[in-house]
Amino acid sequence: MSFGAEELGDLPFIQEAGELLVRKGYGLSMDELVENWSEPFVAAGVKRARDAVMEGRVDESLNGMAPEQRILSFVVAALVVRTTGNQYAIKRFALAEAKRLEERVFQRIRSNRYDAAVLLSAIYSRILGMSLERVDRTIGPERFEVNLGLRDYLSLSSSLDASKWGIVNRVVDGGRVYMKLEDAARLLRSGIADRIERRVSSMEIPSPPAPIAEAAAKLSEEVVKTRPPPAAAAVSVSREQYPPCIRSILKRLEAGENLPHSARFLLATFMVNIGMPTDDVIALFSRSPDFNERVTRYQVEHIAGLRGGKRYSVPACPKLVAQGLCARDDTCDDIRNPISYLRRRPTGTGGGGNGRTRPGRRRDRISEDEL
């Protein structure tokens, strides 16, 4: 299928969207854009950038605009975000835009499942280069509408909660993973966000026009002000003393990666169990591009036992190995839980420890059941 104007309005980051603009008489150069500076798409675009980066969403009022206006507002928004030069802002923008597309696909599913299947499979193939096959297969009590190749599925699902998205909790047959349309729409998010992020990052804007530069400066300031600094090292245990799996997760978090659910759970349980205050644990996650304070607070407080009473212990090493999170070093020999690493690791570099010294003083707070 080729995308119609209506669809292209929601796929403003692909090449055909640019071609539509040309057909509608808009030039794509910066000068031509500035010529139309008084049109409503400019203000809409500046707001679009700000909403995406700061609120993590795109205003629904955009949906009422003509397709070419929607595309143009995206172009303006992308220019603003790119001009901030802030990678975190770009990631936030890309993610919010990907969520917007997902929401639009959901609307389509609600109105016409057949159309939505055609659209989804076109998005998979044209944008991600993946073949989402339309099928009608009844497996037990479930009816599946699409399937995706195993390797493609794995590349899109890695940051999602394994209890729902792990392949072990999917029907996998003949190298294909079977899904309903809703799942195929949700699964798009990370792949589309990557695509938009790369697209925006690669934009070259040698000398942004004044309005873009002004909007970018304002957005930059707001991002720097609200994005909390990296949390101080936890309690009395310094970062160098953390086990290698935790250090590796922190590094990935700082690189702006969207971590899989299992990695987040490990990090949160570890920090809670070494006695890091809940607010500091939440602040750690604030560096994640898809950070949502309310959800994170709920989860961390749950892990800490502040809701529901039961405090979660740190997953044991064999589990982490199975989840691909183990990054063992020599000190890991024979330990069964990352927490035990703190006891093994000699403190300082002078060799003063006998390998059993345990830094930190909150022994009473550490859950012992898995040691």
Added chain:
Amino acid sequence: MVEEMEERGLGGEEIEFLRTSYREYYYRAASSMWIPRRLEAREVGFLTFDGGHRRHLHFSSPGELIAEILREIPWGVFYSVSLYEDPGNPEMERKGWVGADLVFDIDVKDLHPACIEEHDFYLCNDGSVHRLAERPMGCRRVDWVCPMCVDAGRKEVLKLLDVLQRDMGIRPDAISVYFSGHRGFHVHVEDENLMDMGREARAQIVDYLMLNSYNPGFLEGFLRTTEDGLETLAGWPWRIADVLRQRYGVPPTLRALEALTRGEVEAAISSAVRDVAVHVDPQVTMDLSRIFRMPTSLNEKTGMMKQRCADVMACDPLKDAVAIGDYPIKVEISYAPKLQIGGYTYGPYKRTALKLPAFVAAFLVSKGVAKVIK
């Protein structure tokens, strides 16, 4: 490794004997050695007879690799499952990872066949022998291997092959099965489509095979159907239903199961899960910087070779993987359980000296339970 050699009681005579046998094998097998495809992009590693490791070796042609094997006569030969732009670079981060074969290691020890308690033992410095259950302090565990071990591994390989082919859609001709030369099987998958999968994707594959994070509600949901509906199942729901059908003798719809198990459906499912789960070593599949034993090379734990098992049902590795000759060697054996190798049965032996075919002597010497007598 040096410590391990001392621990196994390998002295100069023993090393000399093994090295001579290995040399004789490698010269004889030089022209038929298995060579990994795209050798030029792989790292090669040797375990040497002086107890050291030589890693980050790099060969641009099979001839070069074989020449180096014949020059060094290594105790073990390994190659990277990963392909690199610069495989000889000693820094892992600088090798330039391009992709990797998908490999699985089935270690019989993880399958807990009953025979292990029978034949594995502890050997102490004073020469005393203890059963596993005794767990004596400061003694060395000796792993043995018998046809039951092989059959336990074989059964697990068949389970793995079924999931790889049926669920993951991997073509049979992309899969090769090898006996490790000791007590396990290695399954190699060479599928261009799967080469670029990273650690996390491989972890997901392992999780799928082992059913580590399966959601009971997911499996149960598929049984919420009619008898006809059960016929349409696929993947794990299909295998679980199949086990339950065999166990209870009726089509395992949720309704039927609830009656049969008096409401203990989840327990019935989790027991079926234990039956069908495939036990592989997760690290081997996920660790992309690992080097893996090369087929047709000799295993330093036994002197047997890592041997292709073309027909998993029929292959007889304890016979086929014998690689060292059968000229007689006189050895003094401290203790050895019954050993079935090369088509015959040897032992059990206790504090005895006798002449044995070289491949049997090599097995016992490698296990550290025999010394060579000049």
